[in-house]
Amino acid sequence: MPNKDLRSFILEAGKAGEILEVKKPVSPRFGIPAVAAKLEEEHRYPALLFSNVEGSSIPVLCNVFASRKRLALALECEEGSLNSVYREREDKLTKPVIVADGPVQEVVIKGDEVNLYDLPIVTHNEKDAGPYITAGAMVVKDPETGIRNIGVYRHMVHERNKLGIHMAETSHVNYIFEKYVQRGKPMPVAITIGHHPAFYLGVLSFVPFGVDEYEVVGGLLGQPLELVKCKTVDLEVPADAEIVLEGYIAPGEERLEGPFGEYTTLYGAPHEYPVITVTAITHRKNPIYLDCVSGHLDHQLLGGTGRLSVIFKTVKMACPTVQDVFMPPSGCCRLTCYVSIKKRHEGEAKNVIAAVFASDPFIKYVVVVDEDVNIFDDSAVLRAIATRLNPVENAFVIRNAKGHPLDPTSSKGYVVTKVGIDATKPLAGYPEAVSVPGTDQVDLEEIFNYKG
Ligand SMILES: Cc1cc2nc3c(=O)[nH]c(=O)nc-3n(C[C@H](O)[C@H](O)[C@H](O)COP(=O)(O)O)c2cc1C
Ligand SMILES: [Mn+2]
Known part of the structure; x- marks a missing residue:
């Protein structure tokens, strides 16, 4: 197998339609990140290859890490x-x-x-x-x-x-x-x-x-x-x-x-x-210069993705039925952590929260949900908080713990107050979720192309 490097990835990502090339001359002073920021406003996160950089013969590649789909492509x-x-x-x-x-x-x-x-x-x-x-x-x-x-x-x-x-x-x-x-x-x-x-x-x-x-x-x-x-x-x-x-x-x-x-x-x-x-x-x-767009998703996902592994492994010690963990971009991929578990015992989610805080000091909010909630979707997690959480019983505050100095709510350097939220439903006595029989069998093409 030939060695994997940036060039082999550019070829793969190009084939997968994951890279946009910019041939127009663009300045490395704000011009390059401005293109990424503009695309971000439209919720678009392609990798960007600037082949004509003002003041340099070296092309710049950025935004490579700004999508989990592309990170998955990197791990095949x-x-x-x-x-x-x-x-x-x-x-x-x-x-x-x-x-x-x-x-x-x-x-x-x-x-x-x-x-x-x-x-x-x-x-x-x-x-x-x-x-x-x-x-x-x-x-x-x-x-x-x-x-x-x-x-x-x-x-x-x-x-x-x-x-x-x-x-x-x-x-x-x-x-x-x-x-x-x-x-x-x-x-x-x-x-x-x-x-x-x-x-x-x-x-x-x-x-x-x-x-x-x-x-x-x-x-x-x-x-x-x-x-x-x-x-x-x-x-x-x-x-x-x-x-x-x-x-x-x-x-x-x-x-x-x-x-x-x-x-x-x-x-x-x-x-x-x-x-x-x-x-x-x-x-x-003929080198290619790689940049990570700081203060944006490129930066957040690059730093946040590897950390998920240690969090998961630590949580697994407290709860063997943990399904997955995710630090969403809405929490800068560092400050908020969602965990899904297959709950077996009442109280278990609180142990999970303790394990998450122990595993990564950057985390300020932990939300634990049941396995039917998609932790890669903020609104699904917010719905679980809205419908499954009894805040008096199952949300708690840890005052003045060690956090991260870049957290703007920190004081004395590292001191951050943290919140744990157990948004799992009780094991018994919780209403059933709605479902429409036959949804899986609906063929939308057939329904809307039906000419009578
Ligand atoms: C784009 C980017 C920039 C980073 N900048 C810094 C930095 O300036 N200082 C720092 O301590 N960590 C920074 N980090 C985080 C470290 O790379 C990360 O914590 C790493 O695991 C540290 O490795 P070490 O503990 O083996 O030294 C950055 C991460 C990313 C993705
Ligand atoms: Mn190290």
Whole structure:
């Protein structure tokens, strides 16, 4: 099987009618995300390939992650089984293999030649502090164990060879960086921009500290990830990536980073954050630059989808009959979680709520429903709340728990008040739902084409 990469996915997605090409010249400063935002107003979420980007010969692909149908295509499954297929593959850790060379190093730019402004880095939202790399998968190594860690972190462009980085206190990379700081050593980093969407879904898995996310990527791709050694740092990057930035973070070097339009659809405030010095840019001969449209569905679904797996697995310990979990876009794919269960005992849904809160600190609202409610449809969940919930008995508040600082209702950094809602019906004594006999047999074509 040939290696899966961004190009193989573009071919597949093109065949499936999932990509729109934009040939008109468009600016990477607001122009590109404006097209995605306009389509979003019409509830349309195609991937967008901008082949004529103003000021650059490099095409830009964005909005790849903005549809669960496309994420399912990336895992070669149906949309309805995206979550279960993800869970199965996530467990099939597959070690990467190191190869001698790869397309990502066809062009190598080092030292003074490095100029980030040669890349079509997108400025997304009006008040963003500048252009941001939003689809960069950054690898580092734990200085104690040598184990890799990979995640996606936003990178503001400060100057031709300097990038910002925000490493949330909840992230593994933050903990690893602390170890470098204690040793007084710079932390080498390498950022992959552009690979198969299954690569990104794997990198964003919510696996425990000490698990090399490249191994999760191998499971999701269904083939070991091929890696090449970086040119200026002791790290490995995917051989079939489009673009890689190599560099290091020096302890103590900080600059003002932000504001930036976040997954909450709101701006995150500026802070003094560490700085990456870029020592090399390597890329294919004709690279494609991948962007994630921040503050929009592209950003929300990309970050939210992998997290569903750990939530499901934790809930399954409390309730073996859990059907599925979903963090809907109406909750920014992070703050609200819907769970469907086949309820066996009264009270069970409350244990499920506790398990969800334990599994993911970002979540503020949990709604548990019965298995007949479609958790991928907000209005079905709202109807269950309207018709099945006794709020006095089955809704409850947890005051001042640990949440996420980007949640605008948070105080003192992380403190968020949370709500659990058990919208399951009682096991006995609940009215039956209406149904019209024969609905399944109705052939609408035949009915309306009947000429008498
Ligand atoms: C588009 C996008 C941007 C993100 N930006 C950041 C960021 O700036 N800082 C951060 O800590 N996490 C960010 N995340 C979330 C992390 O990638 C995610 O929590 C990851 O699992 C962290 O990996 P780690 O815990 O192994 O370090 C972002 C996610 C996405 C999808
Ligand atoms: Mn990690």
